[in-house]
Amino acid sequence: MTAETPVSLWPDPDALGTVTDLYQLTMMAGYAAAGIDQSDATFELFVRKLPPNRSYMIFAGLEQAVGTLLGLRFSDEQVEGIRHWPVFSAIDPTWFDSLKQFRFTGDVWSVPEGSVVFANEPLLRVTAPLAQAQLVETILLASLGYPTLVASKASRIVEAARGRSVVDFGARRGHGPQAGFLNARASYLAGFSATSHVEAARRLQIPAVGTMAHAWVQSFGDEPTAFATFARLFPRATTLLVDTYDIEQGVRNAAAIEPAIQAIRIDSGDLVAASKSARAILDSLDRTGVKILVSNDLDENKIAELLDAGAPIDAFGVGTELITSRDAPAISMVYKLVELDGVGRIKKSAGKRTYPMAKQVYRSTTSAGKFAGDRVTRADESADGTSLLVPVIQSGRLVGNLPGLDAIKEYCRAQRESLPDRFRQIEADTSYPLDYSEALEAEAVKLGLK
């Protein structure tokens, strides 16, 4: 077999039914054959353990997850493509036809996007016919896990920058081209001020930011010509990259531009020394208003070190460390059956136990309005504090409108500021108080979990 036309690895967004693990389909078929596919099932999505170096997480990706659920379909081509796979040899052909009519008709409750959340509390709950609720596991985890990872990393980076601007330069380092989109959105809602990703900026109305590559400077005979040309063409957004050849000469060349440019960018070397030297040169040449942007494998630790060392930096461009969540590139987000036809379900696997029954989370606050602790309860209990899970989809339809991205960003900021300081440090307290209600513990005991 040769590929005359390269096979696209962009799935059809209107037919994401097969963006799933095979076992979801075999189980769906099996539930139907066993006559339990319409049983009333509740699954819950939660994170087993905070990722390393994290004291909280920012829940993100809900809007796209909801869009995916509401639009989940199988194309005829997909159904015909899998119908004759050997694994399905004993499955009734009418089951395949039923896939062509698939619609998600269930309910979803979720914590709002941008929420500060912790391990071992339900973040999203699906109640639907068993076959539907089972199918969506893979794509829900793939849709929510990554944005939550990025938003959680971004939140730490924003804190480390102490009020200075942080912008997303990650697109080229994502795990495939789609990751760049998801990363731009998740980092913006968690406090980044702009992205270099053109399509994300356009479609999501995020401020777009860009400087120049070394190739621009290399493409002209000399640096002064390269700089002057750029400044003339982009008078409202001139950030000149000064380290292609010699940084100090680059800063002088940038300072010489009339009228004064907006900023310079340094992308290599010792950023403390280079930014101090650049600031001194700029100031000595009456360019006190020219900002300094730095980049080059920055993360929250390096940003904190730069600021601790007194580096006169105005803005940080962050790429690889953000988009790959490099120190914690995976999250132990899982989606587990907890209730079937009103009866609690558990699993006892070593290190992977799950509590039965549909749940709610109540968050209590101190008199100063700071988060004091979370309590996980049965969904039909009440407890002190604010309940976190709210209805998002009812009988397969959106409940009201989802918040816009700027509203989510503002909500996220307020959430982070409600966290006690000890959870907001770079090396933070990771033991936010969380417990399970007596009624929930009693359910677990009843089913033999304890």
Next chain:
Amino acid sequence: MTAETPVSLWPDPDALGTVTDLYQLTMMAGYAAAGIDQSDATFELFVRKLPPNRSYMIFAGLEQAVGTLLGLRFSDEQVEGIRHWPVFSAIDPTWFDSLKQFRFTGDVWSVPEGSVVFANEPLLRVTAPLAQAQLVETILLASLGYPTLVASKASRIVEAARGRSVVDFGARRGHGPQAGFLNARASYLAGFSATSHVEAARRLQIPAVGTMAHAWVQSFGDEPTAFATFARLFPRATTLLVDTYDIEQGVRNAAAIEPAIQAIRIDSGDLVAASKSARAILDSLDRTGVKILVSNDLDENKIAELLDAGAPIDAFGVGTELITSRDAPAISMVYKLVELDGVGRIKKSAGKRTYPMAKQVYRSTTSAGKFAGDRVTRADESADGTSLLVPVIQSGRLVGNLPGLDAIKEYCRAQRESLPDRFRQIEADTSYPLDYSEALEAEAVKLGLK
């Protein structure tokens, strides 16, 4: 702003022009305004440094990168969307119109997909009008970097499994839903035998594999019923998950099924003890043909440990560690201008120097047919050994056909087997011999790089 309909984060595969960093567009516009957009430019893509724990890389993602280049377009909606961005205030409106006619018309040379490659050698070379060659940087890096990461990780995992089967279970842990596709393809070509990803299996004709989730077992009143039902419905692919409640009892329940099932799966706990115990139980019940598949955060190190400890495991399911390339989730792949209108270009930035001129790589082999070392030369030089970069796109058209996925997989296997053993260990020699030709060194000196 509220979102009544969730915004999709799936870009339009027929209009990927804006899946790029803003600076590529500003530079494109600037090159046009400066009258150098049609200059004959050569950029090269290479990896600065092997990722941690890697002694070689497997180059992957070429088919999709080529497809993206050949189909790269801007939609009218995209062009109108960015036309009035403040950054473009001084740009001639006709430049925006020219985007609507954008076509990639350049040449691409590349090492074949599935090649064993190393740091600091060109893997792909683009020669095109400067504006075109500049634009494609972001999407080329995003299309090639991730598959290369995954294939490189997968190759290590395949080696660690010493001939046993390894299958991809990563879909839910990818950095967004698209990563699952890319991961399935890249791991298969590097030696994995199957994937759980339904759409990847369907579209790329990769063998599909699946077992069952704990939810299946939990959904029936008892484990024997759950197992018997599954075995009846999926007689040609029955792998029973035995650890939902008690593993040993689970193995006994699985062994009791008539006729004998194909395999059991263990997904938690001490996999050495559990697999030994399971093997003993299965054998004692005359189920010597039932295979044991294990999963649970496996990587090459854990697989090697399991086999060193004599665990009687037949197949490994690998997810998170593979799809996130967890120990090395980023790769320092870059794309640099090396030649413009026949003149070499360099950059001198600290730690980021680049050599001038279009290049070729020659690989020499020992008399036993093993790789002996690589030499990077000027593209117009010749040297001993086999040249690695071959033409793939000429004047915007595919040169011949690309190889099919199974051919790439076979080529990759042969490449890996041509590596001397010392580079194939888990803790391997990372100093594969690579040097630059005298002519190339002389060019660098001439331009003041040294």
